[in-house]
Amino acid sequence: MADVVHLRKEDAAGLVLKERADAVLRLTLRNPPANVLSIALMEALASALDEAAADNSVHVVVLASTGNLFSAGHDLKEMTAHRSDADGGRAFFEKTMRLCADLMLKIASLPKPVIAEIDGLATAAGCQLVATADLAICTDTSTFCTPGVNIGLFCSTPMVAVTRAAHPKQAMEMLLTGETIDASTAKDFGLVNRIVPKQYLRQVVDKYASVIASKSPEAIRIGKAAYRAQAGLPLPEAYDKAVATMVENMLRDDAKEGIGAFLGKRMPEWKAD
Structure with a gap:
């Protein structure tokens, strides 16, 4: 694959950076410091995926992130702010969870492979994003968890993706304990395909994407x-x-x-x- 980037732009809010090299589209989450899946970020990512689906010249999509966390999941501050709504936040919670579920379904049904590139912590809905991707490649210092039980909120929506990626009892271990697992354990569980040193992550992901993009x-x-x-x-x-x-x-x-x-x-x- 050529190293020349043909496209480099971000959405209006600057939450998703789009980079295009040949037939590979890289979508980078940019919502510091934790790349939380706020309403705005999920809408921006969904829009970028719709564009990728409609663009026949895109053969592979890479999901990456900036900073030290891949994604900390839902924006709990955004959600908590709506507890003062007349309905106690029900409508906003439904909007958040439905939007996230639809985003995951969009990734699963996208007619192009999606590769998650993970460097750092992927927790809750961030771990769901990893589990939903077709392939996942992470650094040797990346970690993963579904910690909802620690705050009185079982990770029910991440559960759907995690139980389809990991072995049943190991998925339940993550969901019931809320404990963080390291990259090696995540690979044993079935959440990731490969573990690579941080300095080689982009190189390895680009190679995988290039190989897949060369196929029919x-x-x-x-x-x-x-x-x-x-x-x-x-x-x-x-x-x-x-x-x-x-x-x-x-x-x-x-x-x-x-x-x-x-x-x-x-x-x-x-x-x-």
């Missing part, structure tokens, strides 16, 4: 959707879904080109989106 965007799009669809199905239905997907994939132009290139011992030329 059509195959990647079909594959991500099929993976998400079959994951919760009983085994027979999962195979039914996979068989139907493979047949449809075989009929697509990129499959014809890719197989032809393999048999012809040449590099494939993927169709323009």
